[in-house]
Amino acid sequence: MAGFFDLALANLGSPLILSFILGVAAALARSELSIPEATAKAMSIYLLFAIGFKGGVSVADHGFDPALAKTLFAGIVLSAGLPFVAYALLNVLTGLDRTNAAAVAGHYGSISIVTFVAGTSVAEANGFIAEGFMVAVAAAMEAPAILSALWLIGRSGSNRMDGTLWREILLNGSIVLLVGAFMIGLLTGKDGLAEIEAFIVTPFKGVLCIFLLDMGLVAGRGIRENRDMIRPGLFAFGILMPVIGSCFGAAAAALIGLSVGGTLLLMVLSASASYIAVPAAMRVAVPEADPGIYLTLSLGITFPFNLTIGLPLYLGVARMISGV
Amino acid sequence: MAGFFDLALANLGSPLILSFILGVAAALARSELSIPEATAKAMSIYLLFAIGFKGGVSVADHGFDPALAKTLFAGIVLSAGLPFVAYALLNVLTGLDRTNAAAVAGHYGSISIVTFVAGTSVAEANGFIAEGFMVAVAAAMEAPAILSALWLIGRSGSNRMDGTLWREILLNGSIVLLVGAFMIGLLTGKDGLAEIEAFIVTPFKGVLCIFLLDMGLVAGRGIRENRDMIRPGLFAFGILMPVIGSCFGAAAAALIGLSVGGTLLLMVLSASASYIAVPAAMRVAVPEADPGIYLTLSLGITFPFNLTIGLPLYLGVARMISGV
Amino acid sequence: MAGFFDLALANLGSPLILSFILGVAAALARSELSIPEATAKAMSIYLLFAIGFKGGVSVADHGFDPALAKTLFAGIVLSAGLPFVAYALLNVLTGLDRTNAAAVAGHYGSISIVTFVAGTSVAEANGFIAEGFMVAVAAAMEAPAILSALWLIGRSGSNRMDGTLWREILLNGSIVLLVGAFMIGLLTGKDGLAEIEAFIVTPFKGVLCIFLLDMGLVAGRGIRENRDMIRPGLFAFGILMPVIGSCFGAAAAALIGLSVGGTLLLMVLSASASYIAVPAAMRVAVPEADPGIYLTLSLGITFPFNLTIGLPLYLGVARMISGV
Amino acid sequence: MLEMHDAKRVAFIIETPMQNRLTGALEEAGVTGYTILPVLGGSGASGRWSREGQVGRAGGMVQVICIIRPERLEPLLEHTFKLVERHIGVVSVADCQVLRAERF
Amino acid sequence: MLEMHDAKRVAFIIETPMQNRLTGALEEAGVTGYTILPVLGGSGASGRWSREGQVGRAGGMVQVICIIRPERLEPLLEHTFKLVERHIGVVSVADCQVLRAERF
Amino acid sequence: MLEMHDAKRVAFIIETPMQNRLTGALEEAGVTGYTILPVLGGSGASGRWSREGQVGRAGGMVQVICIIRPERLEPLLEHTFKLVERHIGVVSVADCQVLRAERF
Numbered sequence A, B, C: 001m002a003g004f005f006d007l008a009l010a011n012l013g014s015p016l017i018l019s020f021i022l023g024v025a026a027a028l029a030r031s032e033l034s035i036p037e038a039t040a041k042a043m044s045i046y047l048l049f050a051i052g053f054k055g056g057v058s059v060a061d062h063g064f065d066p067a068l069a070k071t072l073f074a075g076i077v078l079s080a081g082l083p084f085v086a087y088a089l090l091n092v093l094t095g096l097d098r099t100n101a102a103a104v105a106g107h108y109g110s111i112s113i114v115t116f117v118a119g120t121s122v123a124e125a126n127g128f129i130a131e132g133f134m135v136a137v138a139a140a141m142e143a144p145a146i147l148s149a150l151w152l153i154g155r156s157g158s159n160r161m162d163g164t165l166w167r168e169i170l171l172n173g174s175i176v177l178l179v180g181a182f183m184i185g186l187l188t189g190k191d192g193l194a195e196i197e198a199f200i201v202t203p204f205k206g207v208l209c210i211f212l213l214d215m216g217l218v219a220g221r222g223i224r225e226n227r228d229m230i231r232p233g234l235f236a237f238g239i240l241m242p243v244i245g246s247c248f249g250a251a252a253a254a255l256i257g258l259s260v261g262g263t264l265l266l267m268v269l270s271a272s273a274s275y276i277a278v279p280a281a282m283r284v285a286v287p288e289a290d291p292g293i294y295l296t297l298s299l300g301i302t303f304p305f306n307l308t309i310g311l312p313l314y315l316g317v318a319r320m321i322s323g324v
Numbered sequence D, E, F: 001m002l003e004m005h006d007a008k009r010v011a012f013i014i015e016t017p018m019q020n021r022l023t024g025a026l027e028e029a030g031v032t033g034y035t036i037l038p039v040l041g042g043s044g045a046s047g048r049w050s051r052e053g054q055v056g057r058a059g060g061m062v063q064v065i066c067i068i069r070p071e072r073l074e075p076l077l078e079h080t081f082k083l084v085e086r087h088i089g090v091v092s093v094a095d096c097q098v099l100r101a102e103r104f
Ligand SMILES: Nc1ncnc2c1ncn2[C@@H]1O[C@H](COP(=O)(O)O)[C@@H](O)[C@H]1O
Pocket: D013, D041, D042, D043, D044, D045, D046, D047, D048, D049, D061, D087, D088, D089, D090, E032, E033, E034, E035, E036, E065, E066, E067, E068, E104
């Protein structure tokens, strides 16, 4: 436990988390500080490209790992299965109606790529390098949860999906960029990395700082405007669900035999909730669900929780499992 | 004097100043070259974050300096007091009415953070490192001048400020970012800096080049469109006032006993005029004042003067005072 | 020939080209991946500034080269002359009317600066450094082709140009930035470069990757939306014309006696087609010409061809000519 | 004087993820002319939002404007009503006049 | 045909620093529906400006649009007049029609 | 009630490279008040386009809006017709009302 508190403190004292906290504080104080939309989009493109590319290079470097297929499969099962866990928990903790509960549940099966990136940073800072293919697992976990959410809404759910929506989900910008950059990294390997390392590796953490500052501003604004909505039951769900999700992730990682870094990342993917791909799909397919609920939960509660307390917690568990 | 000319030439021959001149020239020639608004905002966020962070790290590194409180106090007095000097000078040199004169005066008590950043660059290029807390002084000097300006406009001035405006001024984006990054730097110290140095230190000067190119474009456009407005009296004020301001800054620095770098920066803060925080406040509280006058003066005359001639001049004086 | 295939494969396997291909593939698959307009503009400003600056430093470093004036002259002749070649080829291969044929022809006399930048990258990757003044040649080749195009449209062509349009063409953003940065590099030389090298040199290739990803997205979208328009004759023109243009460039380079790098770049400039300066001028002066035709040709066919097949081909020829 | 013709200006304020579906429905209704304007923020029955409070495209909105001949209004509204009805947003119609009616 | 209801479309072009004050005044006047559009530049009695000539938010403008029931026009204008009168900018009102009048 | 005056709202959707020429023509026609709005994309006789599909300024469009006194409409349209006629784009005119007519 002492180890966890040290980790948690070290985590909280890093420029990354402090930048996020600065953002939240500024938004709560109603400062007009803001990052232009184009800049935020540019940073997220940079982060996705960099992390995808590095993952690909790492796979190229270590050769094909039989765990890759297993982890991909586990990721898809987790993404499709966790919404059912979340739905059950929501029924216990909150009074959300079926539609809203299902919509929220879908978010928790899917993933937050920024939490994943922050997890990679924490892993590396503690000397654990994850399997490069975890990037591909992240991409694979984006979409299945959406299907489960629609199934939970009811039979009519399937009618809500048309071909266009399918294409939009499977080819959404972040999946294409992540997988595309992964493939480029895989094809060009260490030589390719050497060419653009000064761009995608060296300044990475600094860019992530500014990006987390923006996430803090957005999360803080969400909290401020939806504070009436965050009743105790929802709040408890936003904290409990990631912890429960991470346990499923940890179990899967232990079964597959992932490294400490890989275990941490599979836990993080399971624990994190989507705030880009799933909300966009829900707006189209389930317009009657209230975005104020699912965005506030995933962005205003679960994301900050994972970033500040979740990450060191999950790392502690990942180390325990691996006995490191 | 020979020393000053060498300095001035070296300053003029740096890529930073040449980029600014390129921008002014392009705008005067009516080229459609322009930097997107989002990019300019992103660069200013980067510069504020970097300079705030580095200031905080430097304070963390050198420990608490008793001069900090004194300089903060001096900064606030300068910011609140210089508008009265400016107002008197405007009455002598120009025929501006009370409202416009007071509005202009407010700008000269407050500060230009880009001039401050350029001053830091010049100080470092000449081997002088300023006290890290000067960043906090810069933040403290943004707002007091606004109060003085409103007081100068007359009794009714105080009615012009409501709670919202107060919050907008004190929590404006650049103050929050500067102070927030300063605190992060203070908390994380050298270790934090090491993590993100490749982002906030290494490419800093290059980003500043492009930012100054943009400032040149904006200043040049302002000069072109308001050239009728720049009568000799106003022009003389735009040049004289920064020199006078810098003398007050130099006197305060000498009293406190700041280093050469710190003296230079307090002079620069006193000499520079706001073109972000104060204009925004004036538009709300004193809409009848003409932005064409105060923006042209601060951005079109004083900013270029400080950047090209002022900086080497102030550095010469700062070295003289310190006998270096 | 074996040498060419090796070169072509190496070129295709670089992260730069793979990023471009990723962009094209994403657009063809109708992914909603996109780079914000402000970010794309910011990257192009960065690339132009960096390449101009480095060119200026290189000229400052090597001293005045008598080949400079000759190459500038050759560039202007190529830019003004190639539209006539293109016009003749269009008449043979396609059924375009006079106006559209002339508008297309103008694009092929002018240049694509991104192709030029990619050419520089390929040259350097193969150990050939081009003459620094090639940047100035690129700037000089932007505009003359527009005059030839207007002349081809007919007598009335000259009436289409007013003073405003002249100024817009000659002072368009990319010319001003390229020439301005070149001058700054020339004035500040190696010392100036040292100050901002970490910004304009180190991350250059990485930025170019993301920029080419965006170009791929734009080119792919253009191909998708205008696929009906691309009949065999136009397609053949889009492939043949750059090859023919490059031969003229090679001949001029051989006459002047440029280095391998310089020869490659003059070939690339001749082979590439404008998609910024010339389309803007055509929209104003020849609104009846169809942008769907000239943009699809230059951006959807010739640009990808040059990037993937053209560059290694031209490098092979440039080495052959120089016997290296 | 230049001859002007009566027309209708229909303005949709609609969520970004619905944009392609709306323009698709317009095309089905035979409307090929429209313009898409960016929206910075707004407020309505479903609360307040601003573009700066967005990560990704989920929450943003756009404005789609079509200028059409008066007789096309009814089919246009009918083709788009299903989309508009289920989703948050606003539709307004105003009279206007255009030159060159043959283009609409 | 779908039933349409008469409404008023009020458009304010106003300086960015006044945006929150204007939307606050709208809410005081009981108007909760509005949309904010970006403005690139313009020209008026106080001269010309463009978004590219801006550092910071001092000089920019935005357009705020509200669609309201006709009977709400007068209170809306009265509540916002003070703000609009002292500051540069333009207010225009036009007739329009909306579906689903109950939402306005 | 605040007194309102009749006015005309003219909206031009026009290619970005023509923007300065259009505002110049407006100024020649004695119109000094106008506002320029960004346009994200659109579709018309000349096909579809979107701002994301642009490199450089060649293909983008903007919307220019002028609110004028009714009697200024004719000279305005006459001065701008030549520009608008040769280039792609749309002009529409609508009735509106303004406060403070002396400013127009
Ligand atoms: N009365 C109105 N006037 C103008 N825009 C509105 C109005 N009502 C709603 N909107 C816009 O439509 C969006 C969604 O509205 P709603 O469906 O009412 O939540 C809002 O965020 C506004 O941008």
